[in-house]
Amino acid sequence: MLCRSIVVLLAGASIxxxxxxxxxxxxxADSVAAAHAALKDVDEGLRKLAEAQAALDRVREDxxxxxxxxxxxxxxxxxxxxxxxxxxxxxxxxxxxxxxxxTGAAKxxxxxxxxxxxxxxxxxxxxxxxxxxxxxxxxxxxxxxxLKSTGAVDFQLIASSKDKVASVAFTxxxxxxxxxxxxxxxxxxATATGNLDDNGSSxxxxxxxxxxxxxxxxxxxxxxxxxxxxxxxxxxxxxxxxEAECLRELGPSSDKCVADQYGDGGISxxxxxxxxxxxxxxxxLVLPKPIWFYGLSFDGNQASYKFINRAExxxxxxxxxxxxxxxxxxxxxxxxxxxxxxxxxxxxxxNEGDQINLCQPLEGTxxxxxxxxxxxxxxxxxxxxxxxxxxxxxxxxxxVPRLAIAPKFSADFDSKAWSIEMPIYxxxxxxxxxxGGIQGxxxxxxxxxxxxxxxxxxxxxxxxxxxxxxx
Amino acid sequence: xxxxxKDIERTNRKAPLRKHQAMFATESTIALVVTVSDExxxxxxxxxxxxxxxxxxxxxxxxxxxxxxxxxLEWGMIGESDGSMKVTVTRDGVQVAQRxxxxxxxxxxxxxxxxxxxxx
Numbered sequence: 001m002l003c004r005s006i007v008v009l010l011a012g013a014s015i016x017x018x019x020x021x022x023x024x025x026x027x028x029a030d031s032v033a034a035a036h037a038a039l040k041d042v043d044e045g046l047r048k049l050a051e052a053q054a055a056l057d058r059v060r061e062d063x064x065x066x067x068x069x070x071x072x073x074x075x076x077x078x079x080x081x082x083x084x085x086x087x088x089x090x091x092x093x094x095x096x097x098x099x100x101x102x103t104g105a106a107k108x109x110x111x112x113x114x115x116x117x118x119x120x121x122x123x124x125x126x127x128x129x130x131x132x133x134x135x136x137x138x139x140x141x142x143x144x145x146x147l148k149s150t151g152a153v154d155f156q157l158i159a160s161s162k163d164k165v166a167s168v169a170f171t172x173x174x175x176x177x178x179x180x181x182x183x184x185x186x187x188x189x190a191t192a193t194g195n196l197d198d199n200g201s202s203x204x205x206x207x208x209x210x211x212x213x214x215x216x217x218x219x220x221x222x223x224x225x226x227x228x229x230x231x232x233x234x235x236x237x238x239x240x241x242x243e244a245e246c247l248r249e250l251g252p253s254s255d256k257c258v259a260d261q262y263g264d265g266g267i268s269x270x271x272x273x274x275x276x277x278x279x280x281x282x283x284x285l286v287l288p289k290p291i292w293f294y295g296l297s298f299d300g301n302q303a304s305y306k307f308i309n310r311a312e313x314x315x316x317x318x319x320x321x322x323x324x325x326x327x328x329x330x331x332x333x334x335x336x337x338x339x340x341x342x343x344x345x346x347x348x349x350x351n352e353g354d355q356i357n358l359c360q361p362l363e364g365t366x367x368x369x370x371x372x373x374x375x376x377x378x379x380x381x382x383x384x385x386x387x388x389x390x391x392x393x394x395x396x397x398x399x400v401p402r403l404a405i406a407p408k409f410s411a412d413f414d415s416k417a418w419s420i421e422m423p424i425y426x427x428x429x430x431x432x433x434x435x436g437g438i439q440g441x442x443x444x445x446x447x448x449x450x451x452x453x454x455x456x457x458x459x460x461x462x463x464x465x466x467x468x469x470x471x
Numbered sequence: 472x473x474x475x476x477k478d479i480e481r482t483n484r485k486a487p488l489r490k491h492q493a494m495f496a497t498e499s500t501i502a503l504v505v506t507v508s509d510e511x512x513x514x515x516x517x518x519x520x521x522x523x524x525x526x527x528x529x530x531x532x533x534x535x536x537x538x539x540x541x542x543x544l545e546w547g548m549i550g551e552s553d554g555s556m557k558v559t560v561t562r563d564g565v566q567v568a569q570r571x572x573x574x575x576x577x578x579x580x581x582x583x584x585x586x587x588x589x590x591x
Contacts, residue, residue: 223549263572272576279579
């Protein structure tokens with residue numbers, strides 16, 4: 001069955017595991033100001049999410065009333081009413097306390113009415129699907145993505161109505177090597193992720209060890225391309241044409257038309273300014289081949305899982321350590337903004353049971369008490385996912401990219417599921433970066449009966465700019 | 472520009488000697504330090520001085536200039552569109568030349584820049 005749903009994600013407010021909303025900035029005075037502004041946006045987004053939550057609650061109340069009316073009609077017609085399920089509030093979801101996706105399969109227990117989570121398609125659940133291993137990535141991936149490079153400390157905050165997850169990434173350039181033919185670079189990036197508490201503080205490793213809800217990732221990337229620096233580029237036709245055009249514009253006596261003295265960006269910027277058509281041939285002289293890259297990453301995370309113990313009619317909590325690794329490689333074209341990246345991801349995590357409401361009568365009263373949460377303790381799950389992603393930005397006549405796409409195909413070998421994501425960037429931030437757009441996601445999975453089912457979702461995103469280096 | 476072209480020609484004619492002099496200290500050369508700073512969205516870069524690649528450390532490399540001869544320091548960068556960095560050349564801690572901002576053109580993943588170095 002092909003289900004269609006539209007998920008509108010609020011600008012500035014982020015959803016867990018949907019890092020397209022992350023606000024990214026190197027640490028500096030400007031970035032601190034930007035971070036403050038971003039936090040304001042996040043607060044605004046949280047407020048709007050809370051309003052949306054309240055609206056959902058009102059809809060739920062209406063559904064309850066409609067259900068009661070229907071039961072009354074059935075009773076009047078002499079037909080037995082079905083067991084009255086009590087619809088609980090939508091479950092919360094935090095990075096450390098995972099809420100599973102509802103499969104829609106009700107699991108009953110003798111004497112106790114049990115229904116699946118009625119809000120299986122909440123924003124949080126949908127966002128988790130967007131960010132899950134299969135559906136993978138995000139419109140643009142910040143600290144969670146495999147290919148990551150940041151010269152300064154990169155702080156990101158991902159927030160929803162229930163969560164505030166902070167991550168800090170730092171890249172160390174192990175070595176820049178140029179041997180006269182090839183430019184090679186090795187980079188090591190460390191990323192730490194943790195839940196923020198109500199005071200805004202987070203702890204990755206505490207006295208008790210690895211704190212719950214936190215993760216650490218180490219990734220290595222190697223870049224290689226051909227670099228030609230033999231004095232020909234500075235004497236190329238492109239540079240001469242740009243200098244001639246500069247002299248034509250500023251006058252033959254201008255002393256600002258010497259390309260190698262252009263302080264506001266250097267020679268290639270000078271050529272782009274005065275002879276835009278020539279910048280491509282200039283760069284081709286220096287960087288005639290595409291950029292190859294490959295790498296691997298390892299990560300570990302500690303998470304707490306709450307679940308319902310049916311026998312004890314109680315909510316329990318357990319901590320588990322999950323880990324994973326990713327091998328990846330690809331190519332960045334030497335012309336324009338185009339890249340292809342392939343990856344293989346192996347992961348061992350813990351999967352929660354279906355979300356249920358478990359109710360029992362309160363002794364001596366006509367009322368019932370209910371518990372909401374995953375059904376049973378989490379089970380260990382291993383996933384092996386291969387993915388292929390293509391990124392391309394379309395440049396317009398002025399050479400500025402104004403439209404970009406990043407389709408990605410992912411396949412889960414174990415569950416025989418696959419997905420296609422298609423983020424389309426078309427919203428700029430005024431500085432030449434594309435930061436927003438729409439993302440479509442089609443996911444094809446096999447259910448418990450062996451039947452294939454497809455779901456399509458679409459959402460808006462705003463956040464980290466389009467990039468071919470930071471996937 | 473004509474003078475610059477002549478300098479290039481002269482450098483090229485004497486390339487083997489110049490390359491040797493650019494890479495290693497001799498009695499007739501002056502040691503200079505090339506430093507890269509203020510990197511924004513730059514993934515990697517490579518330098519060449521007088522036609523010879525510059526061995527690179529963490530964020531700096533040593534070059535050896537011939538006094539009285541204008542020699543070309545050039546570099547290529549890869550990284551994000553509009554990425555930039557600052558390049559400074561010093562002699563015993565004193566600035567000899569500087570490119571305050573060397574950038575990758577909009578819509579590209581690579582950039583090229585160069586400047587002539589003259590020391591006495």
